[in-house]
Amino acid sequence: MTTASPLRERKKQRTRQALIDTALRLFSSRGFGGVTLDELCEEVEVSKRTFFRYFTGKEDVAMAPLHDMWRAFLEELETIPADGRPLMELMEATLLAALERVADPAWAGRAALSYRLSQETSSMDAYNLHFCESTLGTVMEVLHRRLDLPDDPRTRLAGDMLVAAWRVAAGGWAAEAGDPPSVPDLAARFHAAVAALPGSLTLTADPRPEDR
Amino acid sequence: MTTASPLRERKKQRTRQALIDTALRLFSSRGFGGVTLDELCEEVEVSKRTFFRYFTGKEDVAMAPLHDMWRAFLEELETIPADGRPLMELMEATLLAALERVADPAWAGRAALSYRLSQETSSMDAYNLHFCESTLGTVMEVLHRRLDLPDDPRTRLAGDMLVAAWRVAAGGWAAEAGDPPSVPDLAARFHAAVAALPGSLTLTADPRPEDR
DNA sequence: CGAGCGAATGCCACTCAGTGGCATAAAGGA
DNA sequence: TCCTTTATGCCACTGAGTGGCATTCGCTCG
Missing domain, CATH: 1.10.10.60 (Homeodomain-like)
Structure with a gap:
């Protein structure tokens, strides 16, 4: 059997x-x-x-740590309490919870290597981006099943923002993190990136004096 | 010579x-x-x-129409007037201008085919995403050269939001657009997606009654 | 403690994307 | 018309990824 x-x-x-x-x-x-x-x-x-x-594939093996993280994200997403919080806050909390679950020092080391590689290898970056977008598709399914969400692009856009914040955070972390790289550091960077989202929407742009 | x-x-x-x-x-x-x-x-x-x-590569040839669009975007970005407008508004206007420049009916037909293909072919979607992100890198350079921008992740995040809005718009357009697909339709969808960005940040999530 | 079953692995041959090197043809300029 | 520049063709090669089939290994049951 x-x-x-x-x-x-x-x-x-x-x-x-x-x-x-x-x-x-x-x-x-x-x-x-x-x-x-x-x-x-x-x-x-x-x-x-x-x-x-x-x-x-060849890219896949080097991205395994990230797969683990996003799989944990999906699992957390099923169980996280869904009160009337803003969607963004909910997803941020889910990702932070997922991060805690996978957080052992060995994972952090591997994840940092993965991200460093993806920054210098275009095919890995492409694979990585596509994986995030593809996972986001599953995330959308779960959200629509568990929550009463409007059927318009806003949910998807919120998901894309989450991914954008995550990538900014992970990129900086992989490039600058100390040795050994720490998960709390990554979590803090991610939190900061999410907090920066509203400001990036309203950011104004003054021309430089020397420009035209 | x-x-x-x-x-x-x-x-x-x-x-x-x-x-x-x-x-x-x-x-x-x-x-x-x-x-x-x-x-x-x-x-x-x-x-x-x-x-x-x-x-x-094989993906590259099928993505040529999109390359044209983003190249036009970069060119427009060099010349667009940079008053104190919000960055997002500026980038949106730039993209709409780029869209008008490449807008002939033949382009629209090819672009629609490109996007439909990228929706059903993961390697093309990955290539496409990476290309957008990579172009965004150049966009960041131009923006920092022309504008007095703070040196924090907000500029990058704004760029990612623009790309997210673009992808939502282009995806819907490619899937639902009539025959022949029209550029103004695409432009309208993109404008709507950008307009939906602030709302997606604050979107709240009520749990479905049947959920736990 | 074997026998047998199913899962995991190894081996081999194959397709196809992508590259390097060099010979050849086609344009343009004088 | 000659000569240089530039685009193309041809050929052989590497390396990723796949399919088929035999083999081995862990497991379960008699």
Whole structure:
């Protein structure tokens, strides 16, 4: 029969984690494009065929920490109390809760590597953006199921703003965070970015004196 | 010497346009993944090597209309009068101006095909998102050069909101626009999306009665 | 403690996107 | 007409990603 048996499962998790850690290490030292999948697989002693049974592609393996975070986000979103709070506040609280759930030091280190890589590798950044947008699609479904939301673009736009704030925060964090990078630091940056959203809408622009 | 001579240049533009139109036609009828570059190149009677001298990849050729739009945006951004208007208003006006500049019926048809394709092809959507973000980087440079902007994330966040509004508008337009798709329709949708931004920040969420 | 079952893996051959190098053709200028 | 510049074609190659099939390993039940 098919009872979830720990031993099999643990081996799988170990292989998966080995692929992730080795990928992050190799990509970080020699660049994303400087490492072939064959090299990565040889290092982990796994066939390339197996690699593709765990991950959908080369970018995917390097983005695993972010996947974890967003998966936690979706799970939190199902259980978070939905009083009459502003949607933005609700989503921010959900993300912060998700962040606490995944928050162990090992995750922070991996996540920082992931984001640094995505900043210097356009295909990873593209993959990352698309993943956020795609997750946002699921987020919209959950929100409409749990909340009485109007059927107009505002909900989607709010989601996009959340993602924008997250990316600003994560970008700065990955670039400037100390060693070891800390999750509270990331959370604080994210909170600040969300708080900056209203101000960015009304920001006025004075021309520089030397301009025309 | 190297004087820009029309005849050579026109030939190049014709090849380029043939690649774009053929790509949009083939991709639209048989799907992005259902067409190989070899087929496309054979149809246009061009070597694959030549294809890659015009475009950076398979996604790139299908996104050409969007590139045109954003290039126009950047050009408009250099010349648009910068009084003390809110930044958001300024960027919106710039994009609407860019839209008027590229607005011929042929462009609208191609752009609609592009966006429809990007909605059903994840690699194209990823490419598209990354392109917007990357263009936004250039936008930030121009803005900081021309305007006296604070050195904090708000400017970037405003840019991300503009992109979010644009994507919402373009997505709806591509999916619902009539035949032929009209540029004024797109412009109106975009204006509405930008106008919806403040409301999306303050949108409140009442729980559905059946939810817990 | 085996036998057998299903899941996970390895191996191999294949397609296709994308690149580098070099020879060739087509334009433009003198 | 000659000569330089520039675009193109051709060929071979790398590397990502996939499908099929045999094999091995963990598990369960007799």
